[in-house]
Amino acid sequence: MTGTIIGFGKTAGQARRARGATLAAATLALALSTSTAVFAEDAKFDPNASITIGSLYEPQNLDNTAGAGQGINEAFNGNVYEALFTLTDAGDVQPGLVAAQSVSEDGLTYTFKLRPGVAFHSGDPLTAADVKYSIERVTVEHSKSSRKKSLSTISAIETPDDQTVVVKLSARSISLPYNLSYVWIVNDAAKDLNASEDGTGPYRLDEWRRGSSLALTRNDKYWGTAPTNGEVVFQYFTDATALNNALLTGAVDIITSVQSPDSIAQFKDNPDFTVTAGQSTTKELLAFNDRVAPFDNVKVRKAIARAIDDKKLLTSIWGEYGTLIGSFVPPTDPWYVDLTAVDAYDVESAKALLKEAGFADGFTFKLDTPNYDPHPIVAQFIQSELAKVNIKVEINVITANEWYTKVYKAHDFQATLQEHVNHRDIVFYGNPDFYWGYNNPKVVDLIKASESAANTDEQTAKLKEANTIIAEDAASNWLYLYPQIVVSSSAVTGYPVNGLNSQFFAFGIKKSEQ
Incomplete structure (x- = not known):
């Protein structure tokens, strides 16, 4: 019903x-x-x-x-592209190519009616088949979309007529309209969408x-x-x-x-x-490859976080602008928690943690650094800070294309700098296959359970708990929130x-x- x-x-x-x-x-x-x-x-x-x-x-x-x-x-x-739903500049989810929607009582079936009279740039009319094709481009096995995991609860898509799309889920997904706002609707007859x-x-x-x-x-x-x-x-x-x-x-x-x-x-x-x-919503991130030594050791990750003076870094780059953050969640997200006190700057504590982890004499690692501002400046700052705890940083400057191929796709890195721009992207820490390789089963379960929540209050509570665990694990080092x-x-x-x-x-x- x-x-x-x-x-x-x-x-x-x-x-x-x-x-x-x-x-x-x-x-x-x-x-x-x-x-x-x-x-x-x-x-x-x-x-x-x-x-x-x-x-x-x-x-x-x-x-x-x-x-x-x-x-x-x-x-x-x-x-150029639109989605079934639109994420406005203010962060609200509004209808895009959807004229109407209904949701089954069990939350497992969404029915979308498309706006009439919509055409692609080629002149072809928008149909339900195009919507099905577009969603499946994101969920297909070889997709590189960062939203693939978020839409993994989709079990089937039906198109009973040209104006109706029925999405069936294997589990409730309270964020489905939000996640669909990331899915561009493309003509299923289009060729070479890379260019x-x-x-x-x-x-x-x-x-x-x-x-x-x-x-x-x-x-x-x-x-x-x-x-x-x-x-x-x-x-x-x-x-x-x-x-x-x-x-x-x-x-x-x-x-x-x-x-x-x-x-x-x-x-x-x-x-x-x-x-x-x-x-x-843009975070400057020192991302560790949590799969590889020494960053598979939580004490090493926490030591590095404590050895870097984030406030000094932010001030040196942005002056009076920008915000310190203690996690991947910015203050604009509903599940924000102020975690800036977790692994706050403390050089002596960092040295003690390194000793406990078996690295009293430090170690050397390579930092893959995108070649555009402010990453090279941030890399040099980190290099200077970590030298105080006997950690040597080898800065490897790479292009954006190289970063995508080497880091994002191949996971061939020890640590990297990157800005992450997405709204509500804590879900990436619930995906062990994501490029940084963080894998805490409790976090995976909390993020999965948050999607099946009956209401936003339940969803928010679970994601706040997950956010706190991720910060305590120092899964990455969240340096600052861009202005x-x-x-x-x-x-x-x-x-x-x-x-x-x-x-x-x-x-x-x-x-x-x-």
Whole structure:
């Protein structure tokens, strides 16, 4: 028996880029905001404007089931591809391509009715078969999607007609709508999704110049509200200083997330720019390979955590910005617990733990370090701190592509630095096959049980318990929570300001007429 159904309610792009490059920024008042988006309703805007977004995160490919990295979420999530449900910039789950849903009384069957009249960029209509195909791309054995484990309770997907999808579960999954917000709906006839796309979103891919830029042009046949601009170009940089200079010179309109804190003052005190502080879910992480010695020893992991002065690190990089965290869970998650006192900075205690673990004279390990800011700086800081307890750190600088292949896929590492951007991603510690190899059966059971919870209070209690155990195990070393600072030309408004999952919705961005 089912419950009540709930209703929810030179290409042209290249020419626009050329015109947009000649526009000078308008001078508006400086604003510092903590809202979810910046708006200037009274200003007239150009509905065909080209918006250039500066970013440090170029995708490795265009398929988020193939380990494309956070850059593809930034550019494509909600812009090119849509999901059954949408995770808003404020962190709320709202209907996307779903018009209505019903849930059986036992919580094991979800029935989704699709929005009518939705078409892919190729012109093909959206059908239930496309939804089934898209979900199975994530859950299939060879999928590299980080959400594969979260959707493992799906036992079958049925498509009784073109507008109806029935998802059957082997166990209750209270987070199913949330988890489905990560599943891009793609045309089941699409080919080579590593280098092309066929989504339903408000933009279509115009051009991807690897190593340089990715251009999206407005989808004039979009089923929903039309974008407030004509084109968006993500311009990629490997150096934060170069990115800041691009904004200063007008080469880009927006920086999605400032990575060079020393530069903020030059924008904050300049009326030609807007500096906006939002909420972040991005954690800077020293991840151990918990499968291999010496990091399979909890005392070694705890010793390293105590030997690193996280507060000094955060201040040295971000000054007054950013937040200390004692676990993988940021304050915006419902199951946050303040665990900053667990394995707090204490060099003498670190030395004692190393002695107990059999490493009184220290040891040497290799730290695989992504080559973009702030990771090299963080690596050098860790190297200096751990030298005080006789641990030698060999810094191995690698590219994002190398990190994905060596660390994420092959698990061929001792320790690594990485920023993890996802919202509610404590579930990764319940997956022993995840790249860091943490495996505590009690945590696995708690995270699994939290999904079968009858209500959110029960879910929250179980995840708080799991979070505390993970911290006590020093499964990783959570160095700090990034600040989320977006800087733009004062001529543009309407952009998202929270760093949720690294997504950057472009469809509401407006550029004032010149």
